[in-house]
Amino acid sequence: MKVAIGGPLKVAFRPWVEGLENIPDEGAAILASNHLSFSDSFFLPAILDRKVTFIAKAEYFTTPGVKGRLTAAFFKGVGQLPVDRSGARGAGEAAIKSGIEVLERGELFGIYPEGTRSPDGRLYRGKPGGLARVALATGAPVIPVAMIDTEKIQPPGKVMPKLMRPGIRIGKPLDFSRYQGMEHDRFVLRAVTDEVMYEIMKLSGQEYVDMYATAAKRQIADAAKAAKDAEKAEKKQV
Template sequence: MFYRLMKMIVAPMLKIFFRPWVEGMENIPAEGPAIIASNHLSFSDSFFLPALMKRRVTFIAKSEYFTGTGVKGKLTAAFFKGVGQLPVDRSGVRGAGEAAISSGIEVIKRGELFGVYPEGTRSPDGKLYRGKVGGVARIALATGAPVIPVAMIDTEKLQPPGQVKPNFGVRPGIRIGAPLDFSRYHGMENDRFILRSVTDEVMYEIMRLSGQEYVDIYATAAKRQIQEAKKQAKQSGAEKQP
């Protein structure tokens, strides 16, 4: 019910107000399981990507999105429920990771589409960061499902990190690549070297589709570096004041 309402109401509204474009929709299989692996530039990715796909895509979402208060919180919760997002408590990082992988495998076993952001978090500056070993690779190798690389385009300009109100003059896009077949590694989901190789191949395809600059560190580390630089700049400025 929620999903049908989202496709009938939210998707048309996004198309009217933002005129998003999509390339490569033919790469999404009409039926059968697949893993959608996307870059992550903005909170709005979680709206545009599932809303514009022809098939339902199940993503893992942090549990806070389902427990918000006020009008915004309730609307956000309703949307995520509507598109079939699965809440995961991130307070225990390792446990959350295992829960996400188990949920992804179950979605694939049902013959559905499972979406994942290999970077693990939003990019702090529009660059593409190192994919985390685990999620996309482990699910692909455990199930044999193809991985479809996806690039979100200009969503960080539409809604920069920390900004609530979107910039209506920006037209975002979605570029979908050809499916990647990793069946040659089936059953090797516990080999970290294979997992890294598969993850890097997926990230390379996302980089090629998005045109982003690639940085070979994790996005979480980049966020810490940016925050530390801001903190030092602030302290330096305070010290220079008379």
């Protein structure tokens, strides 16, 4: 399935890549990437010879019917791993557990430290609970990755992608072994996450925003709602 999907993606979009030599030929490693588009999880695996596993909502794998089965087969084929978001702590703990299992098998684990797609193309503050905890619990190196222009290919809400060349920059592996055994220290988790985000920022050239993307999305939604309410009120006065 990876060959069947990856081949056409490379032919159709011709992604350019820098730093491919930073991906190890074998052994565990964490690929920490910015997140601009739904398609990020497809372009990165497409250009790698090794399998990389990302996490995805369990709903993608459990939807009934023919469409649901096809969707599940597609996500499994491109290396997506279902994560059940139910339970007391939800997807966070499930993602950490899944990531550790992938790395303990000596494989590549992909993660988006921002936790969600950027709402406006800028780089947002990384969440320390996932990436840093997995890295410190396993000792796996963290490889920063920058996706370039993928938000222009498939903006949020758009189903059909635009044919254009995205870019992928892969940085040098980061070693956090000096913090081994400190995965429950919140200051260490913050320091590790910030170091990774700084490297992603240098690779991507994105403007950095020191707030979480989820908070930014709420602000944008609230502003849009306020503007819509103001427009309605103005029409009533006319």
